[in-house]
Amino acid sequence: MLDLHKIIDQIGSMSTKRIEGYKEIRKRLSLAQKLLSDESFSFDILALKRERAKTSWLVAEPTEGFKTYTLPRLPAVFQVLAVDGSQIVPDHHEIALCYLINIGSVLLTYGKRLPPVMESHPTLFYSDEDLYFEYQGQKMLIQGELFALKRAIAEANRLSKLVREIDETYPAISLCDGTLIQWNLESRGSQRESWKDNLLDTFLGSLEECRLANTPVAGYISGSRSTDVVNLLRLGLCPEFTPNCDKCHYGINPPCKEIEGNTDVLLFKNLQLGERTSVFFSKSKVLEKYGEHKIGFFYLNVGTEIVRVEAPAWVLGQEKSLNLLHSIMFDQAQKGFGYPVVLSEAHELAVIKGTDRQLFFDILTQHYVQKGIPAELSSKSLSKRRPMV
Amino acid sequence: MNHIGEVLVTSTTQFTAQAVSLNSSPAFGSFVKTKSSEITSFGVVYNIYTGSIDGNRKPMAFGKGEEELFKEQPQLANLLKTEFSVLLIGHQKEKYLGFLPDGPPRIHSFVQVCSDAEVVEITEDLRYLQTLINANIGNQNHLISSSIRAGLKASNNSKEFLIKTGKYVLPLLKYDMDNFNNIFRSVR
Numbered sequence: 001m002l003d004l005h006k007i008i009d010q011i012g013s014m015s016t017k018r019i020e021g022y023k024e025i026r027k028r029l030s031l032a033q034k035l036l037s038d039e040s041f042s043f044d045i046l047a048l049k050r051e052r053a054k055t056s057w058l059v060a061e062p063t064e065g066f067k068t069y070t071l072p073r074l075p076a077v078f079q080v081l082a083v084d085g086s087q088i089v090p091d092h093h094e095i096a097l098c099y100l101i102n103i104g105s106v107l108l109t110y111g112k113r114l115p116p117v118m119e120s121h122p123t124l125f126y127s128d129e130d131l132y133f134e135y136q137g138q139k140m141l142i143q144g145e146l147f148a149l150k151r152a153i154a155e156a157n158r159l160s161k162l163v164r165e166i167d168e169t170y171p172a173i174s175l176c177d178g179t180l181i182q183w184n185l186e187s188r189g190s191q192r193e194s195w196k197d198n199l200l201d202t203f204l205g206s207l208e209e210c211r212l213a214n215t216p217v218a219g220y221i222s223g224s225r226s227t228d229v230v231n232l233l234r235l236g237l238c239p240e241f242t243p244n245c246d247k248c249h250y251g252i253n254p255p256c257k258e259i260e261g262n263t264d265v266l267l268f269k270n271l272q273l274g275e276r277t278s279v280f281f282s283k284s285k286v287l288e289k290y291g292e293h294k295i296g297f298f299y300l301n302v303g304t305e306i307v308r309v310e311a312p313a314w315v316l317g318q319e320k321s322l323n324l325l326h327s328i329m330f331d332q333a334q335k336g337f338g339y340p341v342v343l344s345e346a347h348e349l350a351v352i353k354g355t356d357r358q359l360f361f362d363i364l365t366q367h368y369v370q371k372g373i374p375a376e377l378s379s380k381s382l383s384k385r386r387p388m389v
Numbered sequence: 390m391n392h393i394g395e396v397l398v399t400s401t402t403q404f405t406a407q408a409v410s411l412n413s414s415p416a417f418g419s420f421v422k423t424k425s426s427e428i429t430s431f432g433v434v435y436n437i438y439t440g441s442i443d444g445n446r447k448p449m450a451f452g453k454g455e456e457e458l459f460k461e462q463p464q465l466a467n468l469l470k471t472e473f474s475v476l477l478i479g480h481q482k483e484k485y486l487g488f489l490p491d492g493p494p495r496i497h498s499f500v501q502v503c504s505d506a507e508v509v510e511i512t513e514d515l516r517y518l519q520t521l522i523n524a525n526i527g528n529q530n531h532l533i534s535s536s537i538r539a540g541l542k543a544s545n546n547s548k549e550f551l552i553k554t555g556k557y558v559l560p561l562l563k564y565d566m567d568n569f570n571n572i573f574r575s576v577r
Contacts, residue, residue, distance in 0.1 A: 108463045118467045335461060345464050348443075 025261040032259040032267050035233050036066045049235050053243040059235060060228035060264075060280035063296070063316075071274030072323040074331055077111035079172035081162055081215070082342035085155045086350040088357050090131060090141060093384075095365050097141075098126035101151055103158045104349025106342045107166070110331075120349040121158060145184040152182065153202050159217065160209030173216045173328050177343050180207075180219040180295050180310045186286045200289060207293045207312055216315040216325050219295075220340055224308035228297075229264045229280060264299060264308070271301035274330050276309075279316045300326065302333035392499035394473060396423060399493040401477075403432070406500045408471040412439060418535020420503040420511055421475055425495035428482060431503065431511055432475035433536050435526055439471045475500070476524050478517035487516030505543040512540035512550065515557045522561050530568065533558070534575035541576065551576070 035041055043065040050059050088100040100122055107117040125131065132139045133146070142150065159174050166172045182203060185196045210217040234256035235243050248254055268277055281287075281296040293312040300307050309329050315321045332340035352360075393415055394406035404423070408414045414437045415421050422431045441448050448469065451458050459465060480490035485507075503511070511517055521533050537554055544550040555573060562568045 106464065110463065111460065113459065114463070116463045116467050118464065341462065341464060345468075348446075 021261070025266070028259045029262050029266055032230060032233055032262050033270065035236060035259070036267070041236055046232065046236050049238070049241065049243060050232060052241070053235050053238075053245075055231070055235070055243065055245045057231045057234075057245075058226075058228050058283055059231045061283055062232065063279045063281065065278070067278045068271060068275045069278070069326065070272075071330055072327045074327045075111070075171050075324070077109070077170045078324075078328060079107060079109045079166055079170050080328060080332060080340075080342045081105070081107045081159070081166065081172060081174040082176070082340065082346040083155045083159045083162070083174075084177045084343060084346035084350045085151045086347075086352045087147070087151055088352055088360060089147060090143070092141075094361055095368060096126070097131060098124060098364075099131075099142075099147070100124050100352070100360065101154045102350050102352055103154055104346040104351075105158055105162055106345045106349065107162065108342055108345075109170070112170075118345060118349060123154070149182065149184060149196075149199050153199050153206075156203050156206035160206035163210050163213040163215045163217075166213065166215060168214070171324055173218060173325055174210055175332075175340060175342055176217070176219045177347065178219055179221060180217070180312070181282055181284045181286065183284050183286055186284070200286075204290065204293055211293075211312070211314050216311060216321040218315065218325055218329070219310040220329065220343060221308040221310065222305065222339060224263070224265055224299075226264050226308060227262070228282060229277075229299075230259060230262045230267055232280075233259055233267075265306045268299045268301075268306050271299065271306060273301055273303055276300040276326050279322070281313070282310075298326075300329055302330055302338065304333070304338035307333070392501050393421075394500035396494055396496055396498045396500060397472070399496050401489060401493050403435075403474060403476050404494055405472055405474045408473060411466055411469055411471055414471050414473040415500075415502050416535070416539075418532055419539050420508050420536070421500050422503050422507065423494040423498045423500045425498045428480050428490050428492075430477055430490050430494045431479045431481065431485070431507070431517075432477045433517065433521060433532065434473050435476050435521075435524070435528070435532050436474040437471065438473070439469060442468055442470045476520060476526075478520045479511060479514065485510045485514060487511070487514035508540055508543035512537075512543065512554070515554065518554070518558055519561055522558075530572050531575070534572050537572070537576045 043062065047062055050061060053059065083103055083105045085101055085103045087102065090097055090099040102120055102122040104120045105118070109116070130142070132141060134140070155176060159176065163172075163174055182200060185200050207217060237255045237258060239255060243256075271277065277299045279296050279298050281294060284295075287294050290312070292314055295310050295312060296316045297308050297310045298316075300309055307329075309325065311322075311325060315325060329340070332342060335341045336344055392409065393413065394408050396404050396406045398405040406423075415434050417434055417437060419434050420431060421434060422429050424430075446468070451462065453461065477489055477493075479485060479487040517536070518533065521536060522529065524532075526532065537551075540554070541547070541550055551573075555569075558572065559569055562572075
C-alpha cells in the first residue's frame, strides 16, 4: 500500500527542481526561436553540416529552409480511416498463457451522408510461435517492446486491409496513433534479429498497401518530446564545419548547449493556428530499411497543442497528398476538440477495460473446466485476489 | 416483413428493444410483435428513448443543426441509439389471445410492426385496454388515446369500433367522465 504521507516531501523536491530547469529552458528557447528566422543561418550550410556531422543524437534532415505553410482548403468530400490497438498481455500467473490483441478501426466520410464504419477485431494468440522467441538458446516469452511491436504490426495489417475497401471516388487518408518509426527494431546483434526483420517486413508491406491504394498514411503524435529539429539547430551553433561530438573540444559548455533541453514542440510554439512547418526527415537508423517509405514529419498547430505528424516520403513528397494530410489532420483535431475524432473513436473500440479482461479469463476458465483441462492459477495470483488480514 | 428492433431486456409483462437505426422507433401507442419459437407476443409501444450507446459517454451539445452535425460528426450515428419499450398485451399460437404468454419473448428476438389485419384482431379483443389502464406508467391517458387511434386507423375509421371501444373503457375507468373525455378527445 502506498503511504502518500511519506512521498509528499519527495514530490515537493521534485517540483522545485523541475521549475528551476524549466526557467533555464525558457531562456534557451528564445535563442532557439531566433535562430529559426536568422537569415545568416544558411540552409545550405546547415544541410551540409548535418551530412558531415557525427553526433550521438537524432538530427532532422531538412528539405528546405525553415518555412511555415498556412492551412490548405479541405476537399468537399473526403474519407478518414484510423486504427488503434489494445491488448491483454501474456501473464504467467493466469490460468493459461496466451494474449489478445484487439484492433479498433473507424472509417468516416465527410461532406456526404455515408454510414460510418466502426469495428473491432480481437485475435487470440496462443501457439508457441506467437508466444515465444529463441534468445541465446532459450525460449523467451514475448513481452515489453516486442509485444508493442506485435501490436503495431497488427494495427498496420488491419489498416492495409481497410485501405483496399475505401471508395476511390473520394480522397482519403489513413491514420495511426503514434510514431511510424519502429525504432525498437533498431537494436542489433541478437538472435531476435530475424524475428524483428519479419515484423518490419510485415509493417513495410502494410505501408506499401496504402501506397498502392493511393491513400496517404500518417502517424499522429500528441505530446511529442522529439528534439530532431532542435538538434539540427544545435549543429548550426557548432563552430566546427564537421561537428564531431565524440571529439568535442569545447568542454562541458559547448556552444550547442545554449539551446539544449528544448523540444521541437516548444521550438515551434509560435506557429499560427492551422499552420505547419516545412517537412523534415528523421534519421533514425531503422529507417535505412524503409526504402521509399522513409519517414518524415512536420509540426502542426491544431489549436490545443503543436502536434507532430509523421508520414512516408511518398506522401510528403507530393504537394497534393501533403496538403490533404495537412488540412485533414487539422480538421480532425477541430472536430475532436483537440484530438482527431477517428483516432479517439478507434481507441474507444480497441480499449480493453479491466472488467473485460476479467470476463475474458472467466470465460477461458469455464471452457477449460468444461473440457476437463487441468488449469491452475498461481499462488501469487490467488493471493492477490484474496488478500488476508 | 423487415424487423424494426431487437429485444435487449425482456420480462413477463414488458420488453425493451433497440431500434434498427437511430430515430427509427415504431410510433408511441403503436402495436408491435415479436416471435420466439412457436409463440408470437404482441404489445404496445409506451416509451421511446434516444441516448448514448455507452453508459460512460454522455452526449454533449454541439450547437449545430441536425443535418450539419451529422455531416461534421458522422460517427455519432454509431454512438447513439434509439430504444423503445413495449407493454405486452397478448400472444398468438394459432389465434390471437388477449392475455400474456407463459414466458417473456426471448432476448435478441426481432420486433416487427403489426399489420392492419393484426391490429384489427387485437383491438377487437379489447382486453389490451385493461392492460394499458392498469399499467403503472406515467402517461397512461396519452398511451390509451394513441393505441385507440392506431386501432381506429386500422379499422378504416370505423364508427362502430369507436363506440365498442368507448363502451369497454368507461366501466374500466369507473365511469370517470373527465378521464374518459380526456382520452377520447385525443382520439378524434
